[in-house]
Each structure stands twice: as C-alpha cells, then as structure tokens.
Amino acid sequence: MRLSKTGLATLILAIPLLANAARSDDCANAQDQATVNECAGKSFTEADKKLNDAYRQIEGRLKDDAATKKLLVGAQRAWVAFRDAECNFQGGPRDMAGSMYPMVVAGCKEAVTDDRLKDLQGYLNCKEGDASCPVPAQ
Template sequence: MHPRLLLALTPLLFTPLAHAVDCDNATDQTTMNQCAAQQNKAADKELNALYQQITTRLKDSPDAKKLLVGAQRSWIAFRDAECKFSASGVEGGSVYPLIYSNCTTALTKARVEAFKTYLKCKEGDLSCPVPEA
C-alpha cells in the first residue's frame, strides 16, 4: 500500500471513536435507545457466560442439563412475551425500543442473579440442582 494512501485512510480507522455514545448524558431518544440496547447486550453476555458455567458443571448429569435447556428456552419465551406486553402501550413509538430493552435487561439481570445462586451451591444442598465446582 502506498504511504500516502495509508495516511489518507488513517482518519477512517478512528471514525467510530468519534461517534461513541455518551450514555451518562443521553438527552435524545435515539441515544437513549442505543444505551438501553448496550445495557441489554451486556446483561445478556453475562447471562450467557453463567449459563455456560452451569452447563459445564452439569456435563455428568444429562437429565439435569436437558431440564436446564428447557427451562432457559421457556424463560426466554416468557421474557420476550412479558416485555412485548410491558412495552405494548408505546408500540410503534420512538420510545418502544427503550421500554422493551429496559424490561429485557431487568428480567435478564434477575436471571443472572438466579444463575449466580446456582453456582454458589454447596455440597449436600438438596435444594440446588447445580453441583459444586
């Protein structure tokens, strides 16, 4: 690549940094929607990491793992249906993504806490389906 071309393209490499979203000072609906989506993505990432830890611990318990998979699929269906209902009052409006994302984030964070509890089970705790690491 020619050095001048590289210098000409260099500003394009940093363009996304110039458009970083300032969620602490969001004042317009688009930015608030973007921030809500980012928070939802972060909560979902944490949930998926914990889910993987639980499935790893259940590797020797295929029946329990199957129950977890079924429960998680049902939970996702519930979460999505609940949040569609919760946000239905603003359906079609510009605030819908914010309301929907806030709902899914809140429910996902609650599920994260449930998964964290499963991962803290002590040997002999008959009320816990996830074996201690």
C-alpha cells in the same frame, strides 16, 4: 498539513470508531431518543453476556448429568420465551409505542435478565449437600 493516501484512509476509517466511542461515553448524558435507545440496547447486551457466561458454567457442571442438563435447557428456553413476551407486553403494541419502544423493551429485558442471572449465580454458589440445588458444587 498534507495527508498521504494511507493517512487519509486511516482517518476515514477511524472517524466511525471515534463516533462510537463518543456515543458510548454519552450514555450518561444522552440528549436524544436514538442515543437512549442505543444505550439501552448496549446495556441489555452486557447483561445478556453475563447471563450466558453463568449458563455456560452451569452447563459445564452438568456435563455428566444429561437428564438435569435437559431440564436446564428446557427451563432456559421457557425463560427466554417469558422474557420476550413480558417485555413485548411492557412495551405495548409496537405500532402505537413510538420512538421509546426500543428503550422500554431493552430496559425490561435487562431487568428480567438481571433477575435470571441472580438465580443462575445462586445455583453456582450452592452449598455442598443442598438438596434443593440442581447444580453440583464445584
């Protein structure tokens, strides 16, 4: 079989894509720490995306309430600082943590992010008239 220059270029460009697809399928059966770390990072990224989507929805509902929106921004900034500090603490001193450090920190960030997402989703689903809810019902 003979490949044209275009076919060869396409094949060369497709190899990394196929390798990435195979790696993402390997997360359930990861065989090495590098793959486990990569998968943990991807899992956190997915959780963070869901959190950011919920946050944007809340921002949208607060578009006419600058004071409450400012409180939301402050709370979220403080929460991010807490998340990062807590997960760095859980990971231990980086120079002593070894190859598992990225996995531990990403796993922690995912868990803390999932908890925060539940809080934000709760705000998005408050009942009309709930005085303890800072986000107006839709």
